[in-house]
Amino acid sequence: MTTRQRATPNAARRRETSRRAILTAAFDLLQEVGYAKVSIEGIATRAGVGKQTIYRWWPSKGAVIFDAFLMLSEGSDGEAPVLPDTGDLEADLTAVLRATIEELNDPRYDQPMRALATEIAHDPELAAAYAERLDGPLKEAKRRRLRSAQQAGQLAEDLDLDVAVELIWGPVLNRWLQRTGPLTTQYVDSVVTTALNGLRPRPTDGTPTRG
C-alpha cells in the first residue's frame, strides 16, 4: 500500500508481485488506450489479478494511477532530486525547462501525465498526496535553486520563492495542460527571461542582462 487504504487489510500479508503487476499494467494501459478507456477490470485482467485485489488496496482508479507514478519515480532513484547549479541561474532554469517540455512532448508520457493531472484536478485528496509525495521533493529542489541564487544576490531579496517557482513553471504547465500553444524551446526560453526581468522596461543602469 502506498496512498490510502480502506479498512485494515493486513498489509504485511500483501503480495508484492501483485502490487507491482497492477501498477505496471495501469501505467502501460494509460499509454496504450488513453486515460478514459482504462478500467479497473482492464487493469486486473492485464495484471492477471482479481478485481478484488485492486479494490482491497486502492480506493479509486486515480489512486492506482497515482501509485503507478509513484512507483516509477521511486524506481529511478531513492534520493531527492536536485536542480543544476552552475551559478548561471537563467541558463540552469532554461536547461531544466527544456528537459521538462521534452518529456511533456513525448507521447509516451503525455497521456499518463495528463491522466494524473486531471485526476488531481478532480480529487482533492489525491492532490494532497501528489503535493506531498510526488511534487513535494521536486518543488523543494526548485526552491532550493532559487534560494541559492537569491543568496548570491541574483534575485530580489524580498522575493516569495513559492510565487517565483509558480511564475516560472505555471505558464509552461498551463500551456501544456490546456493546449494553449506549442511547447517550444523558444517559448520556455522566453518564459524564463521574461520572468526574471519582469514585464516592465528595465532601466539601463549598466547592469548586464545575464548575471
Add this chain to the structure above:
Amino acid sequence: MTTRQRATPNAARRRETSRRAILTAAFDLLQEVGYAKVSIEGIATRAGVGKQTIYRWWPSKGAVIFDAFLMLSEGSDGEAPVLPDTGDLEADLTAVLRATIEELNDPRYDQPMRALATEIAHDPELAAAYAERLDGPLKEAKRRRLRSAQQAGQLAEDLDLDVAVELIWGPVLNRWLQRTGPLTTQYVDSVVTTALNGLRPRPTDGTPTRG
C-alpha cells in the same frame, strides 16, 4: 448547433427549446453532482428529452458541456469583453485577477470549470474550439490591455504579449487546477507585482515602483 455535428441532421428543423433545455440541464448537473457523475442519460432525463436528441447534435459529453459554457457566455452579452484601463496597469490587473479568483473560488463555478478544463486537457478538438470561441475573445482583451500599457511605455518594448499574458494568468490557473495552493488576494497581488517587476533585483534608480 454550435460546435461539431455528426452527419447531416437538418439543423433548420432543430428544436431550440430542446437545445436550451439540454445545455441548461448539463450545466446544472455539473454543479450538483460533479463532472464524473454527469451522464448523457442524466442530462436527457433532466432536460425531458430523448437521448437520441443529444447524440444527434453532440459527439460527446464534453461537447455538450462546452456548449453549455458557450451558451452562458453568450447569454451574458453579445459583445467582446474588455479589461479595465485606468492607466494604472498594476491596479487594473490586480482587480481583474481578484475577480477571477473570486469566481474560481465560488463552488457554483469551480466544479463546472474544472470539468471543462479537464475535458479540454483530454480532447484536442475541444481545446481548439475552446481557444477559438471561449478563450479567444478574452485573451484578446488581455493582450489589448497590455498593448495599451506597452504603448504608454509601461511595459518593455520587445515584450512578447502572449508570453506576458501567460506569465500573469498561468500561475493562477495552474494553482487553481492543480490545487497547489489557495487562491487568495495576497497571492494574486503578489503574482502581478512579481510578474511586472521580475524576479531579479530592481536597481534603485529613482524610478517609482508604481507607474
Add this chain to the structure above:
Amino acid sequence: MTTRQRATPNAARRRETSRRAILTAAFDLLQEVGYAKVSIEGIATRAGVGKQTIYRWWPSKGAVIFDAFLMLSEGSDGEAPVLPDTGDLEADLTAVLRATIEELNDPRYDQPMRALATEIAHDPELAAAYAERLDGPLKEAKRRRLRSAQQAGQLAEDLDLDVAVELIWGPVLNRWLQRTGPLTTQYVDSVVTTALNGLRPRPTDGTPTRG
C-alpha cells in the same frame, strides 16, 4: 387501403404507387431479413416513403404484411380458387397437398408465411381478416371439392365438411409451423390415405381402397 384504417384519411387521394411500393418492400424484406427484423422504418426507407404514409394507412406491422400477401394473391388472378376434380378424390387431394408442401418448403415463401401465421396467432383482428379475405376462398374451394365427393357417395353422408377439411390440412400445417417433422411427399400421401380410411381397421368387405 385494404384492411383497416385509422380515422378518415381521404382514400380517394391515396397514392397508389406508394401503396404498392410499401407492400412490395414489406414482402421483400420479409424474405431477406426475416420477420423479427422487419421494421416500419425499414419498410419506409426501402419503399422510398415517409413513415407517416405507412402509419396513415395501416394500424400495425402485421397489417402491412397481411396486405402484402393480399396483393400477391390478388395479383395472380381475380377469380376464386378451385381444387382439381378428376373424380378420384384421393388422387386430387394428394396432388393439392403435394403442391402445398412444395410451396411451404420453398425458402422464398417459408419465412413470409411463417410471419403471417404467427402474426395471426397473436392478433385476433388480423385472424378474422385472414379468415375472410385470404383463407376464406381457399377453404370454400376445399369444402366444395369434398362436397362433390360426398354427393358422389365417396364420403360419409353425415360428415362435417369443416372437420374434414381440418383433418386433412391441419396435420400438415401444424407439422410445418411447429417443425414437428419434415414435409415429404410420403408424409402427405399418408395423411390423405389415413384421413380417408380412418385409424380403425377397415373391414375387408370387398370395397376397393380407392374409389
Add this chain to the structure above:
Amino acid sequence: MTTRQRATPNAARRRETSRRAILTAAFDLLQEVGYAKVSIEGIATRAGVGKQTIYRWWPSKGAVIFDAFLMLSEGSDGEAPVLPDTGDLEADLTAVLRATIEELNDPRYDQPMRALATEIAHDPELAAAYAERLDGPLKEAKRRRLRSAQQAGQLAEDLDLDVAVELIWGPVLNRWLQRTGPLTTQYVDSVVTTALNGLRPRPTDGTPTRG
C-alpha cells in the same frame, strides 16, 4: 442452465435463486402483458436481477420463455406423462382432448403457449429443444396409447402411429393457433370420431362404431 449457453460461464457458480426468479418473472409477464410486450429489461426488473444475468445464461427471449415452460413442466412432476387407458380408445382420446382444449381456452395459459408456439415457429433450434424436452415425452405417451389400442386390434395394423397422432392433435392445435374456429367439446369429439372412422363411408358390416 437448461437449453443453450454462450461461451463458458461457470455454471457451477450459477445462482439458482436468480434463475428461478427470472423464469417465474418471464412466465408471469407473459400472462400479464402478452408476448410482444415482454422485454428482457422487464423480466430483469421484475425478477430483481441484472440484465447481464439473463444475457449470460440465455441467448434470446425465446430461450428464456422456453425454459420457463420447462421449469413449469418439471415442477409438476418428474415422471413421464401417461394417457388414460380404459380400453375404450375413443372415450380416452375424447377425454384427453377435452382437457387439452380446456387448457388452451384458459386465458392464463393461452397467451404463454401462443408465445412458445410462435417462438418455435421462428427458431429451429428452439423447435428442436421443444421436440426433445417438452413435446417428446408427451408425444411418446400418445403413441403408447395408440400402440396399445393397435395391439388390441382397435387400430389398423399398418397404421403409422406418428401420422395417427398428428391426425388427431394436428387439427385441434392448428385451429387453436390460427384461430380458425372455436375449440368446443363437440368439435374435439367430432375430430376424434372422424379420425378414427375416416372420411369415407363405413360399410355397415355389423361392426359397432364404438369398440
Add this chain to the structure above:
DNA sequence: TTATAATCGAGACGGTACGTCAAGTCTTCCA
C-alpha cells in the same frame, strides 16, 4: 385555372428497449 386542402417525402422529437461494458460487491475455491 387557380386556390386550397390533403397526401406525400423527410426527418426531428420523446421514448423504450436493445445488447454491451464496467463499476463495485460478494462468494467460492485454491495455496
Add this chain to the structure above:
DNA sequence: TGGAAGACTTGACGTACCGTCTCGATTATAA
C-alpha cells in the same frame, strides 16, 4: 486468510425503432 476467478446488481453506454409531430413540395379536386 490473501488472492484469483468470476457471478452478481446496478447503471450508463450508444443504437435502433417506435409512433407522433411538424415541415415544405407535390398533387388533385372544387371554386
